[in-house]
Amino acid sequence: xxxxxxxxxxxxxxxxxxxxxxxxxxxxxxxxxxxxxxxxxxxxxxxxxxxxxxxxxxxxxxxxxxxxxxxxxxxxxxxxxxxxxxxxxxxxxxxxxxxxxxxxxxxxxxxxxxxxxxxxxxxxxxxxxxxxxxxxxxxxxxxxxxxxxxxxxxxxx
Numbered sequence: 367x368x369x370x371x372x373x374x375x376x377x378x379x380x381x382x383x384x385x386x387x388x389x390x391x392x393x394x395x396x397x398x399x400x401x402x403x404x405x406x407x408x409x410x411x412x413x414x415x416x417x418x419x420x421x422x423x424x425x426x427x428x429x430x431x432x433x434x435x436x437x438x439x440x441x442x443x444x445x446x447x448x449x450x451x452x453x454x455x456x457x458x459x460x461x462x463x464x465x466x467x468x469x470x471x472x473x474x475x476x477x478x479x480x481x482x483x484x485x486x487x488x489x490x491x492x493x494x495x496x497x498x499x500x501x502x503x504x505x506x507x508x509x510x511x512x513x514x515x516x517x518x519x520x521x522x523x
Contacts (some may be wrong), residue, residue: 405494406419408491417440418459430473430475432471460477460480
């Protein structure tokens with residue numbers, strides 16, 4: 367059974383906004399942002415910026431890409447992505463290869479070193495988060511486990 371999505375205008379604070387909906391949206395935004403910031407601090411390599419880590423994560427998830435494709439996926443300007451890719455290449459975390467169809471383009475791929483670093487980073491962040499989750503009640507953990515697929519969906523809309 368399909369549920370109707372809430373009307374986004376209902377979720378904007380106004381005289382007619384149901385207080386529970388506006389409060390829930392505000393709490394969700396605040397909680398997700400704070401948790402995200404705390405997770406970003408659980409890094410294996412402190413020399414990498416959160417943006418550099420995000421680019422490596424995108425390559426791990428989506429595979430090789432051109433700098434332009436990475437810029438679109440990361441919501442940054444192409445010149446910024448060119449600089450990020452150059453920094454990652456200098457650190458031995460990505461390699462640039464000729465584009466198979468367009469000689470003017472390069473394809474960015476992560477190196478084995480980047481794969482290992484990302485795996486270690488995931489392990490560290492998962493362990494940190496598991497420790498936090500261990501402080502929840504069974505009911506809270508059940509609710510969070512049920513919400514995880516919905517949060518994942520929201521992250522990709």
